[in-house]
Amino acid sequence: MAVRLLSKIRLVPELRGAAYSSAAAQLSDFEVQHKTPVIRKQKIIPVAQYGGRHAVTMLPGGGIGPEVMGYVREIFKYIGAPIDFEVVDIDPTVDNDEDVQYAITTIKRNGVGLKGNIETKSEAAYVTSRNVALRNELDMYAYVLNCKSFPGVPTRHKDIDVVIIRQNTEGEYAMLEHESVYGVIESMKVVTATNSERVCRFAFEFAKRNGRKKVTTVHKANIMKLSDGLFLETSRRLARDEYPEIEHNDMIIDNCCMQLVAKPHQFDVMLMTNLYGSIVSNVVCGLLGGAGLLSGRNYGDHYAVFEPGTRNTGTAIAGKNIANPIAMINASVDMLEHLGHHYHADLIRRAVNKTINVDKIVTPDVGGTASSTEVVNNIMVNIGKMARG
Amino acid sequence: MSKNYINALLKPFRESKVVESLLKLFESGVNKSAGAAVGVKNEVPAGRSGAAQYSTGVRKVTLIPGHGIGPEITVAVQKIFEAAKVPIEWDEVDVTAVRGPDGKFGIPQKAIDSVNANKIGLKGPLMTPVGKGYRSLNLALRKEFDLYANVRPCKSLDGIKTLYDNVDVVTIRENTEGEYSGIEHEIVDGVVQSIKLITEEASKRVAEFAFQFAQDNKRKKVTAVHKANIMRMSDGLFLRCCRDLATKYPGVTFEERYLDTVCLNMVQDPSKFDVLVMPNLYGDIMSDMCSGLVGGLGLTPSGNIGKNGALFESVHGTAPSIAGQDKANPTALLLSGVMMLRHLRMYDFADRIEGACFAVLKEGRVLTEDLGGKSSCTDYTNEIIRNMN
Numbered sequence: 211m212a213v214r215l216l217s218k219i220r221l222v223p224e225l226r227g228a229a230y231s232s233a234a235a236q237l238s239d240f241e242v243q244h245k246t247p248v249i250r251k252q253k254i255i256p257v258a259q260y261g262g263r264h265a266v267t268m269l270p271g272g273g274i275g276p277e278v279m280g281y282v283r284e285i286f287k288y289i290g291a292p293i294d295f296e297v298v299d300i301d302p303t304v305d306n307d308e309d310v311q312y313a314i315t316t317i318k319r320n321g322v323g324l325k326g327n328i329e330t331k332s333e334a335a336y337v338t339s340r341n342v343a344l345r346n347e348l349d350m351y352a353y354v355l356n357c358k359s360f361p362g363v364p365t366r367h368k369d370i371d372v373v374i375i376r377q378n379t380e381g382e383y384a385m386l387e388h389e390s391v392y393g394v395i396e397s398m399k400v401v402t403a404t405n406s407e408r409v410c411r412f413a414f415e416f417a418k419r420n421g422r423k424k425v426t427t428v429h430k431a432n433i434m435k436l437s438d439g440l441f442l443e444t445s446r447r448l449a450r451d452e453y454p455e456i457e458h459n460d461m462i463i464d465n466c467c468m469q470l471v472a473k474p475h476q477f478d479v480m481l482m483t484n485l486y487g488s489i490v491s492n493v494v495c496g497l498l499g500g501a502g503l504l505s506g507r508n509y510g511d512h513y514a515v516f517e518p519g520t521r522n523t524g525t526a527i528a529g530k531n532i533a534n535p536i537a538m539i540n541a542s543v544d545m546l547e548h549l550g551h552h553y554h555a556d557l558i559r560r561a562v563n564k565t566i567n568v569d570k571i572v573t574p575d576v577g578g579t580a581s582s583t584e585v586v587n588n589i590m591v592n593i594g595k596m597a598r599g
Numbered sequence: 600m601s602k603n604y605i606n607a608l609l610k611p612f613r614e615s616k617v618v619e620s621l622l623k624l625f626e627s628g629v630n631k632s633a634g635a636a637v638g639v640k641n642e643v644p645a646g647r648s649g650a651a652q653y654s655t656g657v658r659k660v661t662l663i664p665g666h667g668i669g670p671e672i673t674v675a676v677q678k679i680f681e682a683a684k685v686p687i688e689w690d691e692v693d694v695t696a697v698r699g700p701d702g703k704f705g706i707p708q709k710a711i712d713s714v715n716a717n718k719i720g721l722k723g724p725l726m727t728p729v730g731k732g733y734r735s736l737n738l739a740l741r742k743e744f745d746l747y748a749n750v751r752p753c754k755s756l757d758g759i760k761t762l763y764d765n766v767d768v769v770t771i772r773e774n775t776e777g778e779y780s781g782i783e784h785e786i787v788d789g790v791v792q793s794i795k796l797i798t799e800e801a802s803k804r805v806a807e808f809a810f811q812f813a814q815d816n817k818r819k820k821v822t823a824v825h826k827a828n829i830m831r832m833s834d835g836l837f838l839r840c841c842r843d844l845a846t847k848y849p850g851v852t853f854e855e856r857y858l859d860t861v862c863l864n865m866v867q868d869p870s871k872f873d874v875l876v877m878p879n880l881y882g883d884i885m886s887d888m889c890s891g892l893v894g895g896l897g898l899t900p901s902g903n904i905g906k907n908g909a910l911f912e913s914v915h916g917t918a919p920s921i922a923g924q925d926k927a928n929p930t931a932l933l934l935s936g937v938m939m940l941r942h943l944r945m946y947d948f949a950d951r952i953e954g955a956c957f958a959v960l961k962e963g964r965v966l967t968e969d970l971g972g973k974s975s976c977t978d979y980t981n982e983i984i985r986n987m988n
Contacts, residue, residue, distance in 0.1 A: 393799030403789030468891030496866035
C-alpha cells in the first residue's frame, strides 16, 4: 500500500518506524485481504541487504545519463555510501525488449532503482516507449516531484514550495492507438477507478504526513466529463470522507497553467493525471530554473525508482561537460533517504545546497559559468569540510 | 417508420467524421491523395469570397454581444470603430439558445443566417447555462461554422508589467477534434475510456493555415508541438502532416518540439518561440499559459478561422459581478476586432486603432479597475478615441 511506502520517506523520527496506515492497523491480515480490497495486502518485501550494504539498480539511459551517473558514483565512493550499483545499459537502437526485461528483473530483485531517461529511438507505432514500459510493469503508480526554490538560483518567482503528485501508469500514456480508417487515428485515454483511488489516497496521506495544508486536483472535467470526472470525483470523495482536515480544491488545467506563471504561491500539493502532470511539472521546473535541478520519485507498492524531475535525455549537451549534475545527485540523495541511510543523505544534500546557494558554482543552464566537473568537485570539497567539521 | 424518424436515427451516423472519410475513400478511389490535396487547396480563405457587401464598399459584420459585460464592451468597440470611420456595418444578433421544433436547444436560425451571409463575426463572452439540454454555445457555434483553427497572438504590452517582457508568440490550435472529441464511455464499472481522434484532413488543414499565417504576417518560424514519443500514431500523424506542408513553404523555418520541452522553455525564455501549431488539448493549455505570460485573458485577442467564415472573440468570462456598472475592460474585444480588420485586409484602420489602444495602455493614466486604474469603461473608450486623432 502506498501508505506503507510513505513511512520510508524522510519524516519526523517518530513516524519513521510506523509501517501501517492508521486504518489498517486494527485489521487482521485476513480482513485486509478480503474486506478492504483497496488496501493491498500488507507484505513487506525485504530489500536486498548484505552486510549492511544495499544493492541498487542503475539505469544510465541516454544523452547525459552516463556522465551524470559517473559523477554520482564518484561522490558515493568519496563518502563511502553503503550502496552497490548494478548497472544495466539499455541499447536504444535495438528493437527487442530483452534489456528492458532484464532491467525490470533487477529492480524487482533490488527493490530500488536510480535511472536516467531511456531513449527509444524507434518511431514505429508498435514499439512501446521504454520508460513507460518500465513504469507500467513495475506498477509504479505515483510520481512525486518536490519543487522547492533554490535561493541561489536567479528566477522570476521566489520561494516556491509545491509538491506535484502525478498518476504514473495510465491516463493518456496508455499507448493504445489504432488507425480505424486511413487517415483517422484513435488514441485511447484510460482512467480506472482503482488507480485513481490509489494515487488520490497517496496524495492525501502524503499531505497529512508531511504537514501540508492543501491539495489541489487539476483536471479538465468540463470537457472530458467521464474520464477526468471520475478522477475528480474520487479525489473529492476522499477529501470529504476520509481527510476532512486537509483543504481540497480543484482547478481546470488551463486556468492552472495561467495561475502558475502569474501566482505560483497559491499551490501546495497538486494532484493530477499523467499528461497534465507532465505539463505542470515542466512548467514548475521551468519557473524554478530549469530541468537540471529537481529530482522525481516513482513509487509503487513494492518498488521505488528515482530519476531527474523532468524526464529529458539532454542529447544536445551530452559529452560537453556542461550538463547539470544536480538533478541526478538529488535523485541519489532521495534514494539514500528511502533506504534509510540518513547520515549520508544529509551530508550530500547539505553540500549540494551550499554549492548552489552559498558558493554559487552552477552550470550555464541556470546562469552560471562552471562546468559539470567543477560543480561535482565543489560538492565533494564541501562534503569533506562538513564531514570533518 | 416515417422518413423523418429514419433521418433522425441516421443523423449522428451521417454527421460523424468516420463516415465522411469512408465516403471520401470510396469516392476518390485511385486519386485519393490527389483528391485530398486538391480539396485542401480549393478552400478559399474565408472573408475574401464575395460576402455581403454594399456597393459603397461597406462591409457587413455579424456582432454577437453576449452576456454579462458583453453588451457594454461591444458598445465600446462600436464607438471606437465609428470614431475611426471604419467602413463596417454591424449586424447584431442574439445567440441565446432557443428550443427548436425537435425539442433540442440550438442557435436561433436568424443568427445562423446572418453569419452565413456575412462570413465574419465578432463575439463577446457567452454564458452557457448549466443544466440538461443546453449544449455549450461556444461549441455549437464552432460546429456550425466549421471553425477549425484557433489563433491567439500573445504579445507583451507596454505598460502592463508582468514578469515576462519579451513575449511575442502566436498559438494556433486545431479546434475540432483531438482530445475534445467528446467520445467517452465506461466499458466496465470503474474503467473509463476517452478517445482522442486525430485525422489527416484536420491536421493538414490547420498546418496549412499555420504556414499561410506565418507567411502572411511575416513570421519566421513555425514550431509543431507534440508528444509523439508517447502518442506515436496520433501525434505522429499530426507531425507528418506538418512536415509535408513545411516543404511547401520554404521561407518559413519549421521545427518540432516535445510538449514538455516547450513548457519548460516557455516559462524560462518565451522569446525562443514564434508561431506554435498543435492539436486541441495542448493548444488549449499552451494558449492559456501564453496569455497568462502577457497579463491574462482580459487582454488577449482570439480568432477562430473556418471554412465557412471567421469568428473573432474575447475569451474572458462574462463577469456577472461587474456587469452593467461601466467597469468592464474592452481591450480583449477591441484587439480581437483589430485582428478581424487585419483578416479583412483593412490594415490602416487596424494599425490606427491598435496604436491608439497601445498608447493609452502605455501611458497608464486612464485604465480600468482590473488593470489597476480607477477609470470607467466609457472614460477608457473616450481616451482611446482621443488618441486616434
